Amino acid sequence: MRLYLHIPFCRQACHYCDFHFSTSTRLVEEMVRALTEEISFWRTQDWAGPCSSVYLGGGTPSVLTAQQLACLLDAANEYFGWSDASEITLEVNPEDVSAAALSDWRSVGFNRLSVGIQSFAPSDLQWMNRSHTAHQSERALDAIRNSDFTNFSLDLIYGLPTGSDWPTSLEKALAYEPPHVSAYCLGIEEGTVLGRRVATGKQKVPEEGSVASDHATLCRVMQERGYAHYELSSFCRPGARSAHNSGYWSGAPYLGVGPSAHSFNGSVRWQNLKPNARYLKKLKEGTPWYTAEQMDPLEKWNEALMIGLRLAEGVSVAHLESLLPSGQKLPERAVEELSRSGLLLEESGHWRIPEIHGLLTDHITRNLML
Numbered sequence: 001m002r003l004y005l006h007i008p009f010c011r012q013a014c015h016y017c018d019f020h021f022s023t024s025t026r027l028v029e030e031m032v033r034a035l036t037e038e039i040s041f042w043r044t045q046d047w048a049g050p051c052s053s054v055y056l057g058g059g060t061p062s063v064l065t066a067q068q069l070a071c072l073l074d075a076a077n078e079y080f081g082w083s084d085a086s087e088i089t090l091e092v093n094p095e096d097v098s099a100a101a102l103s104d105w106r107s108v109g110f111n112r113l114s115v116g117i118q119s120f121a122p123s124d125l126q127w128m129n130r131s132h133t134a135h136q137s138e139r140a141l142d143a144i145r146n147s148d149f150t151n152f153s154l155d156l157i158y159g160l161p162t163g164s165d166w167p168t169s170l171e172k173a174l175a176y177e178p179p180h181v182s183a184y185c186l187g188i189e190e191g192t193v194l195g196r197r198v199a200t201g202k203q204k205v206p207e208e209g210s211v212a213s214d215h216a217t218l219c220r221v222m223q224e225r226g227y228a229h230y231e232l233s234s235f236c237r238p239g240a241r242s243a244h245n246s247g248y249w250s251g252a253p254y255l256g257v258g259p260s261a262h263s264f265n266g267s268v269r270w271q272n273l274k275p276n277a278r279y280l281k282k283l284k285e286g287t288p289w290y291t292a293e294q295m296d297p298l299e300k301w302n303e304a305l306m307i308g309l310r311l312a313e314g315v316s317v318a319h320l321e322s323l324l325p326s327g328q329k330l331p332e333r334a335v336e337e338l339s340r341s342g343l344l345l346e347e348s349g350h351w352r353i354p355e356i357h358g359l360l361t362d363h364i365t366r367n368l369m370l
């Protein structure tokens with residue numbers, strides 16, 4: 001079982017971000033208590049440990065004190081448990097990283113960090129409204145390299161409309177030899193500051209050619225440096241695949257705790273309510289703080305397709321056939337057309353998207369959905 005804990009607090013709102021978080025930290029203490037209560041609730045509902053991975057994401061989990069983090073991991077361990085081989089990840093922002101914090105995080109039980117670097121260009125960080133500077137990122141990474149955390153991942157964003165130098169940012173990140181890199185193409189999401197600026201014409205969307213060039217640079221440089229591009233946005237050195245995310249992609253059950261978190265047990269999907277105060281109120285009252293939905297065969301098929309096409313090995317056609325809703329057939333005509341235009345490869349019983357067309361993954365997936 002994989003356990004995700006959502007920590008819905010950030011120091012400031014990044015302009016591109018559509019994750020659930022609040023910039024008010026007034027409810028932090030109460031939220032930590034609520035998350036431990038929610039963990040104990042799910043333990044009584046057929047969710048059994050041990051956890052093969054635990055992931056604290058957000059939001060910005062590193063805004064919590066070591067004591068608060070310990071309280072959450074202790075509750076997770078008490079109710080579900082894990083082994084020495086389990087991956088226990090903490091998402092951190094560079095401004096929170098110091099030798100003392102790293103030592104605390106390690107003694108609390110974390111064995112992997114995911115660091116939100118995004119860019120090394122000061123103008124990019126300002127444009128994104130990140131709460132840290134490039135200098136703080138450098139200091140954080142130096143401290144991590146001198147700590148017991150040998151397993152860490154860096155988050156980066158490319159395809160920015162800022163005209164900054166993506167290859168330089170990427171090279172700076174790789175100089176710290178991260179075992180894992182998650183590199184995301186900038187998304188323009190409704191409801192974000194960036195989304196509003198684009199909608200009102202105050203911000204131009206990134207040029208397609210420049211986004212494609214950033215993506216091609218990313219794929220080339222990562223390959224030259226010996227990283228496996230194992231998922232659309234994920235690169236790793238040998239043995240450093242993210243166990244937690246690989247679980248999502250294999251369709252394994254996962255339990256999500258905290259406002260906005262999702263869970264999936266193989267047939268039912270849950271989504272927790274979002275506003276922090278509402279989540280806390282419902283949990284306190286004992287009235288459902290989540291919605292639940294039984295997935296129908298069509299949704300399961302489309303989800304398997306969507307997840308599988310993000311992976312380097314692609315999606316097994318036999319697996320898709322086994323999931324076909326009755327009366328449905330594989331989308332052979334769409335497969336033929338996509339294969340003819342080079343957007344889809346049929347190899348070893350799998351459909352997969354060539355790396356160079358990774359940016360078209362959503363478009364290709366939509367064409368194949370039932």
Ligand code: SF4
Binds near residue numbers: 013017019093116
């Ligand atoms: S720190 Fe992370 S979660 Fe918080 S606003 Fe920025 S991108 Fe979103």
